[in-house]
Amino acid sequence: MFQYHPERIIIDKAVAAEPLTEQICGRFPDVPKQLVDNFAWHQDETGTDPLRNPLTQGKKTLHLKYFKGTSIKACPGFSNDLVCCNYFTLDLIENCPFECSYCILQAFLNKPVITVHANLEEILEQVRQRTAAQPDTLFRIGTGEHSDSLALDHILGIKSHVIRFFAKLPNALLELKTKSSNVDHLLELPHGGKTVISWSINPKAIVEKEEHKTARLNERLEAARKVSDAGYKVAFHFDPLIHYPDWEKGYQELVEQILDAVPSDRIAWVSLGSLRYISSLKSVVDERFPNSRVFLGEFVTGEDGKMRYLKKIRQRLFRNVQQKITQLAPQIPTYLCMENSSVWKNTMPHQPQTAIDVESQIAGSLQQRFPIEV
Ligand code: SF4
Numbered sequence: 001m002f003q004y005h006p007e008r009i010i011i012d013k014a015v016a017a018e019p020l021t022e023q024i025c026g027r028f029p030d031v032p033k034q035l036v037d038n039f040a041w042h043q044d045e046t047g048t049d050p051l052r053n054p055l056t057q058g059k060k061t062l063h064l065k066y067f068k069g070t071s072i073k074a075c076p077g078f079s080n081d082l083v084c085c086n087y088f089t090l091d092l093i094e095n096c097p098f099e100c101s102y103c104i105l106q107a108f109l110n111k112p113v114i115t116v117h118a119n120l121e122e123i124l125e126q127v128r129q130r131t132a133a134q135p136d137t138l139f140r141i142g143t144g145e146h147s148d149s150l151a152l153d154h155i156l157g158i159k160s161h162v163i164r165f166f167a168k169l170p171n172a173l174l175e176l177k178t179k180s181s182n183v184d185h186l187l188e189l190p191h192g193g194k195t196v197i198s199w200s201i202n203p204k205a206i207v208e209k210e211e212h213k214t215a216r217l218n219e220r221l222e223a224a225r226k227v228s229d230a231g232y233k234v235a236f237h238f239d240p241l242i243h244y245p246d247w248e249k250g251y252q253e254l255v256e257q258i259l260d261a262v263p264s265d266r267i268a269w270v271s272l273g274s275l276r277y278i279s280s281l282k283s284v285v286d287e288r289f290p291n292s293r294v295f296l297g298e299f300v301t302g303e304d305g306k307m308r309y310l311k312k313i314r315q316r317l318f319r320n321v322q323q324k325i326t327q328l329a330p331q332i333p334t335y336l337c338m339e340n341s342s343v344w345k346n347t348m349p350h351q352p353q354t355a356i357d358v359e360s361q362i363a364g365s366l367q368q369r370f371p372i373e374v
Contacts, residue, residue, distance in 0.1 A: 001181070001215065001219070002097070002098075002213040002214075004059075004097040004151075004152055004155065005028070005031075006028060006031050006060055006061065006062040006114075007031070007032075007060040007061065008031060008032045008033070008034065008060070008061055008062070009024070009025060009028060009031050009032070009033045009034070009061075009062045009063075009064065010033075010034050010036055010039045010061060010062070010063045010064070010113075011025075011033060011034065011035050011036070011064045011118075012036060012037075012038070012039060012063075012064060012065050012066045012118075013035055013036065013037055014066035014119070015064050015065065015066045015118035015119055016035060018064075018118045018119055018120070018121075019120075019121075020064075020116070020118045020119075020120045020158065020161075021064050021118045023156075023157060024062070024064060024116065024118070024156055024157075027155055027156070027157070028062075031062075039063055039065070041058065041061075041110075041111035041112070041113055054112055055106060055112045055284075055288065056099070057112070058095075058111065058112025058113050059095060059096075059097055059112060059113065059114055061113040061114070062113070062114050062116065063113045063114065063115045063116070064116050064118040065115050065116065065117055065118060066117075066118065066119050067091070067117035067118075067119055067122075067123060070126065071090055071091060071092075071117070071123040071126045071127065072088055072089070072090050072126055072127050072130050072141065073088065073089055073091075074086075074087075074088060074089075075087040075088065075089055075142075075145070086140075086355040086356060086358060086359035087140050087141075087142060088139055088140065088141045088142070089141070089142055089143070089145040090123070090127060090141050090142070090143050091117060091143075091145060091146055092116070092117050092120070092123065092143050092147075092158060092162070093114065093115065093116050093117070093143075093146070093147035093152070093158070094109060094114070094115040094146045094147060095109055095112065095113065095114045095115060095146070095147060096114075096147045096148045096151055097114065097148075097151050097152060097213065098148055098151055098179060098180075098211070098212065098213045098214045099212040099213050100179070100210060100211045100212065100214065101210045101211075101212070101285055101288075101289040101292035101294050102210060102240060102275060102277065102281075102285065102292075102294045102295075104277060104278065104281060105146065105147075106281060106284045106285070106288065107277075107278055107280045107281040107284050108146075108278070109146070114147075114152070116156065116158070120158065120161060120162075124161075124162070124165050127141065127165075127169070127172070128169065131169055131171055131172045134171075135170070135171055136171070137171060138171055138172070138173065138359075138363045138366070139171060139172040139173070140172075140173050140175060140359075140362070141166075141172055141173070141174055141175065142174075142175040142176075142177055143159075143162070143174070143175070143176060143177070144175070144176065144177030144178065144198075148177070148178050148179055148180060148214075149175075149176035149177050149178050150176055150178035150180045150182045150183065150197075151178065151179070151180045151182070153182055153185070153186075154182040154184070154185050157185070159176060159186065160185065160186065160189055162174060163176075163186065163189050163191050163194075163195045164189065164190060164191075166191075166192075166194045166195055167190055167191055167192030167194050167195075168192070169194065172194065173194055173195070173196055173366075174194060174195045174196070175195075175196045175197075175198055175235065176195060176196070176197050176198065177198045177199075177200060177237065178197070178198070178199060178200070179199065179200050179211060179214035179215060179220065180214065180215050180220075180223075181215035181219040181220055181222065181223035182215075182223075183197065183223045183226055183227050184226070186227065186230070186232075187226060187227065187230040188230075191231070191232060193231065193232075193233065193370065195232055195233075196232065196233040196234065196235050196268050196269075197224070197227045197232050197233075197234055197235075198234065198235035198236060198237060199220045199221075199223075199224055199234075199235075199236055199237070200237045200239055201217070201220065201236050201237065201238060201254060201258070202217075202238075202240075202242065202254070203217070203246075203247075203250035203251060203253065203254050204216075204217045204218075204250075205244065205246065205250060206242050206244060206250070209292075209293070210242070210289075210292060210293075210294050217254075217257070221257060221258065221261035221262075222261070224236075224258075224261055224262050225261050225262055228262045228263065228266040232266075233266060233267075233268040233370065234262050234266050234267055234268065235267065235268045235269045235270065235271075236258055236267065236270050236271075237270070237271045237272075237273070237337070238251065238254070238270065238271070238272045238273070238321050239271060239272065239273035239274075239337055240273060240274060240275035240276065241272060241273065241274045241275065241314075241317040241318070241321070242275055242294060243274075243275075243297055243309055243313055243317060244293065247317065247320070248320055251317070251320055251321050251324070252320065252321075252324045255321060255324040255325055255328060256324075256328070259328055259329055264328075264329035264331065264332060265331075265369065267329070267332050268333075268366060268369075268370070269332065269333045269334070269335065269362055269365070270325060270332055270333075270334045271334070271335050271336070271337050272317075272318050272321055272322065272334065272335070272336050272337065273336065273337030273338060273339075274308060274309055274313075274314045274317055274318070274339075275294065275308070275309065276302065276306040276307060276308045276338065277295075277306060277307050278305070278306055278307070279307060282295055297309060297313070298310055302338075302340075303340060304338065306338075311342075311343060314339070314343060315343060315346050315347050318336060318339075318343070318347040318348070319346075319347045322334060322347055322348060322349070326349060331365075331369065333361055333362050333365040334348065335348075335358050335361075335362065336348060341353065
């Protein structure tokens with residue numbers, strides 16, 4: 001399996017005394033460290049060697065940063081034109097050591113280093129205050145928006161603090177979304193049923209061709225089985241669904257493989273989202289992954305400005321997976337990610353009108369199926 005080792009660690013002076021800084025530096029005693037007032041990335045730091053791709057090379061710098069803003073936010077997918085799921089994101093890390101050809105971070109982040117928000121206690125205090133302000137809401141909060149939640153966690157050890165913190169929050173569920181298999185360090189933690197570990201998942205052919213450095217499909221499913229045995233709830237994201245030659249069979253088999261690996265009564269939810277991208281991503285992918293086939297086909301601009309497959313193709317992709325889940329495990333709640341109400345109507349067994357409707361459906365299912373834990 002791929003192993004990450006930084007070439008240097010840059011530390012903001014503002015987090016020099018943080019326990020997390022000490023913990024992370026202690027895990028890389030041999031790596032050079034530099035204390036700075038305010039770190040800025042310079043493109044020319046990658047040198048002139050054309051083989052040192054700036055995005056890949058940038059990931060070898062680990063930046064421990066003082067995060068100043070609001071740490072918990074409504075999911076950026078939220079839009080009046082789309083039916084969202086009322087999800088919150090918690091930014092703890094920016095960027096990811098994996099190399100999925102379609103990764104939006106390649107065009108989205110303004111610097112290629114891996115950034116850790118090291119003032120963790122302050123950030124978690126914001127979560128405590130935000131969730132306490134709405135005691136009747138069940139907050140679903142994910143850390144996988146600008147990174148993979150567990151890609152580095154077996155070496156950085158951040159999520160064990162976060163899992164313990166959420167175990168004591170009365171009205172929140174933490175979701176750790178990953179394409180890794182790094183779960184062994186989490187198995188014994190007192191999670192209190194308040195953490196859902198979820199996998200972004202694709203058929204083996206897509207994992208092999210497009211999701212470089214990630215855990216292979218069988219490794220992800222084995223990891224899902226392990227955390228389910230350890231009492232965590234598990235979730236799966238068929239996202240991005242890709243319209244490749246054998247897609248129909250590939251995704252149907254994937255539903256079967258998941259249900260063979262994990263008991264359906266431990267699966268908290270499944271989401272479906274088709275491939276979408278901002279237009280500036282395509283030239284980056286063409287340069288970095290010339291053998292990728294991910295952007296083959298016809299795309300249209302969606303309500304949120306992102307490129308998507310034609311509506312009829314998206315609907316076929318969604319229906320194919322949804323019907324298989326309905327056939328094999330109808331009790332698992334499913335939802336679409338970043339789709340409009342017309343696509344919901346044509347593909348899903350229920351037609352929520354708003355994000356609150358989607359959230360109520362998921363929360364209702366959780367309360368019914370996991371009454372002690374939620
Ligand atoms: S795992 Fe997610 S964040 Fe990491 S490279 Fe792949 S798509 Fe990007």
